[in-house]
Amino acid sequence: MKRWLNKKQNETKPNKADWEKTLEKSNDFTRSNYINQKSNVHFCLTFIATLVDEQIIQQGVLPYLLEGELKTLEDIKKTVPSADVEISNDQTVIDKKILNGYIMLTIDSEPEHFAFIATQKEIVRSLSPPEIEFSVIGPKEAFVESLGQNLNLIRKRLPVKELIIEEYTLGSLSQTKVAVLYMEGITNEDNINTVKQRISEVEFDAITDSSYIVQLISDNSNSPFPQLLDTERPDRIAGILAEGKIAIVVDGSPHVLIAPTTLIEFFSSFEDYFLNWILASFFRLIRGCAVLFSLLVTPIYVAVLSYHYELIPKDLLGTLVTSRRQIPLPPILEALFLELTIELLREAGARLPTKVGQTIGIVGGIVIGTASVEAGLTSNVLLIIVALAALASFTTPVYKMGNTIRLLRFPFLIFAELWGLLGIVFAFCIMLTHLIRLTSLGRPFLEPFYPPRATDLKDAFIRLPFNKQTLRPLFLRTKNRTRYNKKKATEKKDIDE
């Protein structure tokens, strides 16, 4: 079956016996013959039982076929109450149609033509609240695994004709449907063309999730930083589409991709837009500090304790020396030991079912933590620092970015051990150089800091109120930069004036 689906073989004209031979090996391949009661025409239905909805066949197709006027294939369109009926004489589409859940209808009198009736079985999970990007305020809908339902969630939030949805099929085996969404008249043509080109050039056998697309089409696949943002919130997608970005929906994935993105977007939660701008800015700043803290605090601990004891304030010196007095390990091994323990706990917690995961968390946090301090393997000061750093890394609203931050801590640690604070600065320079070079769909990843764009700073570290955000982000080079006309908005008088 796999070989049969291969594109190259498709090009050479497949004979009917060939696809039948392969399909017949599967037990769910069904073919049955019927006779129409009015015209005594013999017809045959071919389908794959696991893909079709039997209820539709029994109630919506078969009764009409058996009792209605049926002489030629054209009559089906009159008799069967289904919108998706197609008559074709192209043999090459047969397998695709059947494997997509259509039933094929053939009549002895017309051996060259086939009719396809849509009877797909849709197994859809019901909508659930977002789990990774949960927000206290705001909509509680999240994307599911069905492309149609996801598009529906987006469409109903942007019911305008300008929202364009283009569909592609990717993956030689998985035949995954991928939809590219953008707003006509707003989104930059170059960006749209780049996405379309990259998506159409994807060569892979099985694309089972949107993360595959991220890795296949991102600008620099060797970077630890994700260059496309994925979200499970339809409201966020509606928001970024209106800003002039592009969304990529992949069938079978509850995560929708956003392109192009900037680094700062990975640290802004969509809940920021539901809160008052002062609160939102405060939370964003906290998150920014948490990221820096998480990245740098353990390396700084190692650097200061190994090289720069004179930086320690005199009141802290006693605490640090006392806590390290019994520890046989140098600071770097101590720190690596604890960091790896925390990573182990996270990994174990992520792989286990929720209830066991909680137990592991308690075992890890309390038992291993206190026991290792009491056994004199790690100092309690470092335990606090590492735990806080781990906690801080989880404040990043995008899970993938949190992983990146936790990974980056290790090279920083090694540089701190080798060269002290100088090493940390050096590692930071390398990271910064990499970030400056990084692009997302050819747009600078570090914008609005580099290249500096003052207007885009309105929605970066802080989020200014909506009445200050009259323009769309500059780096997207949108066709129409104004979100709304401020003059018009202020002209309207209050109801009590």
Next chain:
Amino acid sequence: MKKLFFIPIFLMLFTTGCVPKSIIDDINIEAASAFDELEDDTFIGTVLIQEYLPDQSTENKTFTATANLRRDLLLNIQRQSSEPLHLGGLMVTIFGDKLADRGIIDFVDNYQRDPSIGARNFLATSSGSALQILKGEYGPRGNSDYLNNLIEHNMRYRDLPETNLHIFIRDYYTKGKDPYLPELRQINNKEVEISGLSLFKKDREVHVLPTEKMFFFKLLADRHSNGSFKVDLGIDKEAEIKSIASKRKIKLSKKYPSQVVIHIKIKGVIPEYTGDKITPQIVKEVEKALEKEVNKECLSLVKQFQEQGIDPIGFGFYHRKQIRGYDFKKWEEDYKRLTFKIKTDVNIVETGVVE
């Protein structure tokens, strides 16, 4: 390009051994040190180390050694220490009486060159043995902390003018200004106090200002931010002035370069008064009395410095700064002929809540 990128990384990896490591629990951090001179041109030095005990308390540990050369001192002390001694944690350095008379710049110079020593270190002199001060026991937080805090709060809130390593070196190298340092005295093994202010000529101690004069010295040399002073108003009447904030300005004119006018502005609050109700008149009286006393004391101080040939307030520096083309070579002579005028302006802003 990619190859170029790896060069610094490889350099970093291969030069890691070049950075000396000093892991905090594997070194002894000097917290305070004291130096003095023995009879026959040898130096004696004591280094104080804080041993941090597991129950969060500290233990004072001292090492003492003698040497002919300053730089041998640390080497000799290293021989007694179980772990390498590092200077970075230094907070207070005390110079003995004899050494201060002979000159301390060699020791200070060493500090100035070591990047691990902070510029806000305190230097002090001692009346009596400097080494004995470090060997006392002044409370659970450790001797170095005690001495450090003692000097710090007296500088911030009391009559001690601000000095530290940075200010000492600045004054030493400034033409036309002499440094000054607090003087410590050990009362007994458990008590230590600030006994005065050592005034230097270059790096040699010339005079020790008694504590009563320090209030006026601070008015002249530095500024008060939270001082206090008691004013006598004759029999049975005393007013205490608190929260004193002062500023001083030194003015020279090209016309009369030999006259220095010092403006002192004092602001304060009267929280205590032993007489009856404070009327505006009494406030005026207090202001007047304080003005008079400040004028008198400051003038006598300045004249005393002039006689001794030291210049801790920096009149020479002001001459250089404020008179264009001033020939500093003449300063030694000019200083002797200088006349002073002190103008004080006291302002009592508040006399308490109850009227």
